[in-house]
Amino acid sequence: MHVNRLEKIWLWLGAATMVAFFMTLLTLSVRAVIITPRDGATIDPTKVWQTPPFDHPGLRQTGPLTYEAYYVGQVFSWQPQSVTVPVGSTVTFFVTSADVVHGFTIPDEDVNVEVLPGWVSSETHTFRRPGDYLILCNQYCGIGHHTMGAHVIVR
Numbered sequence: 001m002h003v004n005r006l007e008k009i010w011l012w013l014g015a016a017t018m019v020a021f022f023m024t025l026l027t028l029s030v031r032a033v034i035i036t037p038r039d040g041a042t043i044d045p046t047k048v049w050q051t052p053p054f055d056h057p058g059l060r061q062t063g064p065l066t067y068e069a070y071y072v073g074q075v076f077s078w079q080p081q082s083v084t085v086p087v088g089s090t091v092t093f094f095v096t097s098a099d100v101v102h103g104f105t106i107p108d109e110d111v112n113v114e115v116l117p118g119w120v121s122s123e124t125h126t127f128r129r130p131g132d133y134l135i136l137c138n139q140y141c142g143i144g145h146h147t148m149g150a151h152v153i154v155r
Helices: 005-030 045-050
Strands: 058-063 066-074 077-079 082-085 090-097 102-106 111-115 119-126 131-137 149-154
Touching: 045 090, 058 082, 066 082, 066 102, 077 149, 090 102, 090 111, 102 119, 111 119
Parallel strands: 066 090, 082 149
Antiparallel strands: 058 066, 066 077, 090 119, 102 111, 102 131, 131 149
16 A cells, blocks of 8 residues: 555654653653742641641731731641731731641632642731631642631731
């Protein structure tokens, strides 16, 4: 059987493209690239509850209208459940996980942090309007994921 020269070229190009895609998938599946927080501190995820300041998570005032909030994510809750700050406060959230990957987000407030076990992630936000701001987990962490919430109350 005779195959035209142009048909052979197209067959080889198609086969080479498929091999290139397969090699790319193989490379990515073998060498999973995980980018960790660059400026974040590390923490032993098995000892989060014994490591200060996460052994007593909560809100600490660092100056006039400036606060640090320490949060621990653990299926299926955030600790602390609620913090209260005055309007105009700037809060730096320090968040870690005691078990699996979580997402720390305050919808419509530009706060969105990926929380990895073994890392302390941080995000700073100024609350300009009073209200009850819901903190949600936006990374599926198990069957009770939908119940994982906390509050920042701004008065």
